[in-house]
Amino acid sequence: MTVSEYLKYRxxxxxxxxHRGTDTGKGPLVVLLHGIGQSHVVWQPLVPMFSRDNCxxxxxxxxxxxxxxxxxxxxxxVDDHVDALLASIKKLRPTQPIILVGHSMGCLIAVRLxxxxxxxxxxxxxxxxxxxxxxxxxxRYRWRVDAYRTLYDQISAMQPVAKGKQGLxxxxxxxxxxxxxxxxxxxxxxxxxxxxxxxQNAAAEIVQLKMPIDVLFGRRDMLVIRGKVQQIFGTDTGHxxxxxxxxxxxxxxxxSLFIYERVRAALKAGQTSTGHSRLKDLLS
Numbered sequence: 237m238t239v240s241e242y243l244k245y246r247x248x249x250x251x252x253x254x255h256r257g258t259d260t261g262k263g264p265l266v267v268l269l270h271g272i273g274q275s276h277v278v279w280q281p282l283v284p285m286f287s288r289d290n291c292x293x294x295x296x297x298x299x300x301x302x303x304x305x306x307x308x309x310x311x312x313x314v315d316d317h318v319d320a321l322l323a324s325i326k327k328l329r330p331t332q333p334i335i336l337v338g339h340s341m342g343c344l345i346a347v348r349l350x351x352x353x354x355x356x357x358x359x360x361x362x363x364x365x366x367x368x369x370x371x372x373x374x375x376r377y378r379w380r381v382d383a384y385r386t387l388y389d390q391i392s393a394m395q396p397v398a399k400g401k402q403g404l405x406x407x408x409x410x411x412x413x414x415x416x417x418x419x420x421x422x423x424x425x426x427x428x429x430x431x432x433x434x435x436q437n438a439a440a441e442i443v444q445l446k447m448p449i450d451v452l453f454g455r456r457d458m459l460v461i462r463g464k465v466q467q468i469f470g471t472d473t474g475h476x477x478x479x480x481x482x483x484x485x486x487x488x489x490x491x492s493l494f495i496y497e498r499v500r501a502a503l504k505a506g507q508t509s510t511g512h513s514r515l516k517d518l519l520s
Contacts, residue, residue, distance in 0.1 A: 246309055251323035255303035258283055258295030264358075265330045266499055268295040269321070271340025271364075271485075272433065273417050273425050275302030278339065282492035291335075291503055296324055298342065300424025312427035314436065317345045318352060325356070333358035333447075335502050337495060339487055340364050340459070341428060344438050351441040359502035360445075363452040363495055364460050364485055369439050371461060380461050388434055392426045442476070443469050448505070449476045450498045454483035454491070 244250045257276030258268065260283065268279045276295035286293045297304040299320045300312055310316050325334070336357055338346035343365035350357040368384065371377040417425050442449065453462040462480065469476060479498075483491045 245305075245307065252299060252305045252307065252320045253327065254296040254299065254305075254320050254324040256294060256324070257297055257302060258293060261286055261289070261292045263290040263292055264332060264503060265325075265328060265334040266291050266293045266503075267321075267325065267334055267336050268293065269336065269338040269342030269345055270295070270298060270301075270487075271342050272428050273301065273421065274339075277302075278487045279492075281487060281489045282495055285492065285496040286499075289500060289503065292328075294328065296321065298345070300428065301421055306420060306424055308423065310424075310427070311431050312424055313431040314344055314348045317428070317432060318349045321345060321349060322353065330356075335359045335361065335499055337361045337499060338363065338365070340366060340485065341433055344432055344436055347438045347441050347445075350445055350447065354445065354447065357447055359447055359499075359505075360449040361452070361495055361498045361502070362449065363487070363491065364454050364457050364483075365438065365451065366433055366460050367436075367439055368434065368461070369436060371439075377461060384459070385434060388429055392430055439469060443473075446475060448502065450502075451476060451478045452491075452494065452498070453478070453480045454485060455480050456482060456484045459485045 245252055255276075258279065266286070268276065268282070270276060270278045275297045279295045283293055283295065299310070299317050300306050304320070333356055336346040336350065336359075338344070338361070340363075343362040346357075346360055346362065347365075350360055368381050371381065453460065455462070479494070481491060481494050487495075
């Protein structure tokens with residue numbers, strides 16, 4: 237990092253901006269947010285599906301991953317991720333509320349952005365969101381949450397090896413999650429795991445949102461606890477639609493088709509006028 241970048245981002249605390257790996261089409265904005273330890277590349281099966289739709293599809297690399305900045309002083313909390321995402325969305329200058337699509341940790345970031353800026357978000361599509369808070373007080377839920385947290389603690393305590401080689405830490409992450417982690421992205425991975433995934437408040441925030449939300453679970457997903465919407469989010473869930481598909485913790489062709497159908501339905505659902513006239517001013 238150069239001296240000017242250090243002064244700009246560390247001293248003056250200007251928001252970092254994310255690498256825009258995918259940007260195609262014109263029209264209403266659809267933003268894709270990948271999971272921990274991944275990049276915009278995971279959305280490759282999904283993006284071509286929008287080729288005939290009137291929308292602009294943007295896929296960012298989240299903070300610390302892909303080609304986005306990797307600041308070593310950040311704690312990589314969900315708000316750190318949202319600050320960078322919000323600054324990056326502002327640069328796109330959307331003129332109407334957007335659709336956010338998240339996978340895994342990307343769901344938690346999408347929810348927090350919608351919670352902080354409900355005027356900016358029209359619809360959420362949350363695929364395989366890791367929820368570890370607000371679950372029913374039942375043995376099977378407690379056991380799985382405890383098992384995940386033990387695993388995450390073990391991963392966080394490990395140290396990566398030099399760049400270009402793979403040590404036990406990276407091998408364990410790849411084996412359990414399928415994610416590729418190198419020495420450069422190890423600290424963002426560990427900090428995001430601890431401060432965004434484990435320390436989260438997504439269930440409580442979703443309940444307070446008013447925009448339509450599609451929650452997609454993978455029946456074969458071993459990293460996400462699948463529960464009934466009413467059990468996790470309470471009874472006031474008219475704005476939340478839950479779906480279960482036969483998938484693991486991956487953005488596959490089949491999962492992409494289901495996500496695409498939900499986004500396409502949201503695009504066709506029409507636009508409310510609330511906040512639209514002021515959105516451009518709020519983002520300036």
